[in-house]
Ligand SMILES: O=C(O)CCC(=O)C(=O)O
């Protein structure tokens with residue numbers, strides 16, 4: 001009953017497009033099945049490789065070229081930095097200082113940089129190189145991994161969800177479910193080993209950051225682990241590929257959106273392009289050397305009953321260089337019904353969100369247009 005009304009409101013919000021049914025087992029909905037007969041647009045890499053592009057097709061025009069800049073340059077310096085080594089190897093005083101700073105970063109920004117995280121630079125470089133090798137493969141080889149359904153554990157594609165969008169984004173992607181089961185294309189041959197190491201390291205990093213975040217809210221760690229089944233946490237790996245765009249003033253890599261998980265951990269090649277919303281302005285993110293960029297997701301907002309909100313961010317394109325980012329999302333297990341934790345619900349602050357199975361949230365979010373925090377808003381009580 002509740003799911004039916006959620007789907008109905010989603011349909012309204014998303015302009016009539018929605019998935020017909022959900023279950024913990026991936027199923028192809030009639031919409032997806034129909035959409036599957038429509039050939040997907042070419043990858044943006046293919047468009048770029050096919051000749052000298054001097055303009056983008058209308059399909060990619062998602063920006064108003066005349067709009068004034070909405071970047072607030074004064075905010076760049078203020079992005080919080082978390083020294084991860086203080087959380088794991090610091091004195092009790094250093095740890096509690098870092099926990100406080102982590103809580104403050106989540107409350108005020110929903111975004112921070114993590115330094116001294118212990119993930120080897122060579123591995124971070126290798127994952128970007130291996131992902132590039134994937135995108136550099138011939139389209140016919142990559143086509144083997146074209147996504148048919150948003151819950152396919154290996155999904156190569158372009159834009160966000162081209163079957164439901166009326167405007168596309170200047171981005172190709174490879175999305176993999178990497179935990180509790182590890183899925184990875186067989187090609188290129190070194191991808192599996194590198195990704196296995198990388199996603200193990202970043203999962204451990206995410207879980208450790210989560211411990212600090214729970215502590216900052218006086219939440220019991222073992223209770224949180226159990227409630228959201230973090231042992232079997234759901235982890236997705238996404239590689240984003242944004243080739244040079246002939247009209248960056250018209251096209252976007254990804255529109256303003258929040259991520260579905262608890263935490264997202266990102267790093268990029270040498271090319272900047274991530275913007276994060278802070279207050280009324282946008283911040284151009286120039287990561288510190290060797291740092292990870294971390295943001296809180298929609299499920300952090302649900303679990304903490306709105307104390308720590310998910311942050312809006314967007315990816316811009318540029319006219320000169322290919323930008324790549326690799327993203328890993330740490331989330332409750334797929335079959336967990338996620339709702340605000342009892343400790344953060346009171347008569348003064350009643351539950352702000354209804355519970356929903358993680359897999360259902362994921363399917364709605366991935367199956368529809370990417371639009372700010374649209375899916376989260378539907379769960380508001
Ligand atoms: O490429 C980026 O900087 C952002 C990517 C992103 O937001 C995502 O994959 O959800």
Ligand SMILES: [Fe+2]
Pocket residue numbers: 257258259313
């Ligand atoms: Fe994102």
